[in-house]
Amino acid sequence: MSVVVRTIARILVPVALLFGGYVILHGHLTPGGGFQGGAVAASAVALLLVAFGTSAVKGLKSPLSVLEDLGGVAFVVLGFLGIGYTFFFNVLAGSGGLFGAPVAPGPNPGYLNTGGTLPPMNWAVGFKVIGGLGAVVVLFALFGGGDDR
Amino acid sequence: MRRWIVLAAFLVVAGCLLLGAARMRPFGAPRLALMDRYFNAFSQGEAATNNVVTAIVFDYRGYDTLGEATVLFTAVVGVALILRRIRR
Numbered sequence: 592m593s594v595v596v597r598t599i600a601r602i603l604v605p606v607a608l609l610f611g612g613y614v615i616l617h618g619h620l621t622p623g624g625g626f627q628g629g630a631v632a633a634s635a636v637a638l639l640l641v642a643f644g645t646s647a648v649k650g651l652k653s654p655l656s657v658l659e660d661l662g663g664v665a666f667v668v669l670g671f672l673g674i675g676y677t678f679f680f681n682v683l684a685g686s687g688g689l690f691g692a693p694v695a696p697g698p699n700p701g702y703l704n705t706g707g708t709l710p711p712m713n714w715a716v717g718f719k720v721i722g723g724l725g726a727v728v729v730l731f732a733l734f735g736g737g738d739d740r
Numbered sequence: 741m742r743r744w745i746v747l748a749a750f751l752v753v754a755g756c757l758l759l760g761a762a763r764m765r766p767f768g769a770p771r772l773a774l775m776d777r778y779f780n781a782f783s784q785g786e787a788a789t790n791n792v793v794t795a796i797v798f799d800y801r802g803y804d805t806l807g808e809a810t811v812l813f814t815a816v817v818g819v820a821l822i823l824r825r826i827r828r
């Protein structure tokens with residue numbers, strides 16, 4: 592692609608990653624969550640591919656696959672944390688530890704250190720979506736035909 | 741003959757639809773509000789979350805989200821399976 596596209600992409604890729612991370616991190620407070628933030632962050636991979644061609648994303652295939660596997664395993668492990676009660680029981684909610692601060696009932700602005708197992712689950716699903724969608728984009732780039740720059 | 745059969749079928753279907761429309765609940769009223777009220781009242785206490793949607797997706801319906809993640813994984817595996825380089 593032209594130098595304009597490459598320059599804008601160089602600016603926008605960190606912004607997309609940052610915004611995706613923000614949406615995932617605040618998934619238990621604001622609209623959005625793991626799936627949405629992961630899709631936003633995975634769009635950075637697509638932007639890299641469009642701007643810099645296949646050679647720029649060739650090395651990302653294995654890390655993205657590992658990221659997806661890690662996210663899936665972490666999600667299941669977090670689900671098994673509550674197996675003493677039921678599968679996916681929120682054991683960390685209100686426990687006082689990490690992400691365990693109690694929430695005041697009624698409308699309030701929210702506090703990041705709440706949610707129990709929900710923020711870690713958001714991160715697990717977010718990594719899974721980043722890895723999955725990014726790996727799909729990279730696979731299409733690698734095996735989808737010619738390399739047009 | 742065929743025309744009369746079509747007309748009869750049309751009348752039966754239209755009658756069923758009109759009957760269903762006549763017995764519908766008032767416009768905008770939720771069909772089952774019990775679970776809505778439960779989630780709104782208890783998600784802050786049980787899931788310690790302000791975002792009720794996240795509380796439902798990851799806590800009350802976490803098993804469903806596991807299935808969703810499996811669907812995504814299956815999609816990626818399918819793409820990787822179709823777009824692979826076959827060694828000869």
